[in-house]
Amino acid sequence: MEPSLGKLLGPSLTFRALELDASNAEVLMKSSAGLPLLCEKEYGKGRVLLFASTCDREWNVFAGRPGFVLWSHFLAEYLTQSPLAEQPSHRTGDLIRLPAPPGEKEGLWVRKPDRTLAVALRSNDGSGDFEFSDTLVPGVYTVLKNDRETSVGLFAVNVETYESDLSYLDDDFTDLSGEDQRSAIEAELKSRLGQPPLVRYIADVNTLADELGRSGGGLKLWDVLLVVVLFIALFEPWLANQISARLYARNVAAPSVVVPGRTDWQSVPQEVTRT
Numbered sequence: 529m530e531p532s533l534g535k536l537l538g539p540s541l542t543f544r545a546l547e548l549d550a551s552n553a554e555v556l557m558k559s560s561a562g563l564p565l566l567c568e569k570e571y572g573k574g575r576v577l578l579f580a581s582t583c584d585r586e587w588n589v590f591a592g593r594p595g596f597v598l599w600s601h602f603l604a605e606y607l608t609q610s611p612l613a614e615q616p617s618h619r620t621g622d623l624i625r626l627p628a629p630p631g632e633k634e635g636l637w638v639r640k641p642d643r644t645l646a647v648a649l650r651s652n653d654g655s656g657d658f659e660f661s662d663t664l665v666p667g668v669y670t671v672l673k674n675d676r677e678t679s680v681g682l683f684a685v686n687v688e689t690y691e692s693d694l695s696y697l698d699d700d701f702t703d704l705s706g707e708d709q710r711s712a713i714e715a716e717l718k719s720r721l722g723q724p725p726l727v728r729y730i731a732d733v734n735t736l737a738d739e740l741g742r743s744g745g746g747l748k749l750w751d752v753l754l755v756v757v758l759f760i761a762l763f764e765p766w767l768a769n770q771i772s773a774r775l776y777a778r779n780v781a782a783p784s785v786v787v788p789g790r791t792d793w794q795s796v797p798q799e800v801t802r803t
Contacts, residue, residue, distance in 0.1 A: 544587035545580040553578075577603055605630070605680075618685050620666055625651070626658040626681075634674040636660075641667025645676060 550564040556577075557566035567578045581587045590596055608630070618624055626636055626648055636648040636658045642665060648658040663669070663685045671681040701712045714729040721727065730739050 541593070542589050548578070548580050575607065577607065618663065618683065620664055620685055620687055622661075622663055622685070624660045624663060624669075624683060624685075626660060626671055628656050628658060629673070629680045636680070637672040637674065637676050638662075639670040639672060641665050641669065645672075 545559060545563055545565055548564050548567060550567045553564075553567040553569040555564040555567055557564070559565055563580070565580050567580070569576055569578070581590070583591055585591050590599075626638075628636070635650070638646050638648055638660050640646060640662070646660070646662045648660040648671070651657045651659050660669075666685050666687050668682055668684050670679050671683070672679055700716070701709050704712055710729055710731055713731075714727060717729060718724060718727050728739065730736055
């Protein structure tokens with residue numbers, strides 16, 4: 529329900545409604561007891577809305593509320609709006625063309641699936657329509673009027689369907705055989721995956737072990753790095769021991785004491801007693 533309409537309806541509405549079988553319709557409004565009040569259903573190339581009450585005060589108090597006129601205006605505008613596009617859904621990254629709704633001259637806004645708002649720019653072809661290109665996120669987009677609250681339509685954006693396509697690529701290259709077929713399928717895989725450098729196609733699953741062993745040939749960089757790391761791990765303790773031996777394992781000579789009256793300048797132990 530539109531925020532501006534909800535403020536005019538009041539806290540409650542009293543209805544006397546018809547009992548409807550809405551199993552094949554979309555229920556837009558319900559009573560507090562869960563009965564459908566406003567239903568929508570496709571009919572031919574259009575859509576039909578059914579209100580399960582009357583448009584006067586005989587069965588409800590809705591017709592006497594200020595929001596009834598605004599509600600009727602919304603319904604009429606919804607049923608007479610121009611289709612947003614010929615396609616019911618679009619792909620991510622597509623440019624979406626948005627026809628201008630009746631009476632809207634200022635501009636349109638789009639609420640993206642992450643609830644952020646983005647402006648739709650006016651088209652340069654002079655048609656008066658709008659264009660929206662920020663469609664990288666898949667999901668449902670809501671087109672809003674310039675007040676950023678009134679909804680005028682929806683459109684869906686989906687991702688590419690390659691992931692859901694279960695057909696075999698081999699079927700597209702039945703006219704090829706051998707290495708030519710393998711190269712063609714491998715090139716198709718790379719084009720769909722964004723040209724990754726490390727993609728190989730294996731036609732026969734029984735040769736998987738041989739192919740994996742062959743892919744491991746050549747220069748084994750990780751083996752070389754492992755040997756270098758092992759050499760550093762062995763060399764570092766030996767170097768540390770050598771440095772420690774040079775700095776901290778030298779013999780310290782005993783201090784020399786000069787005794788008065790002697791001229792031989794020989795070293796005398798520290799325990800010499802003075803007289």
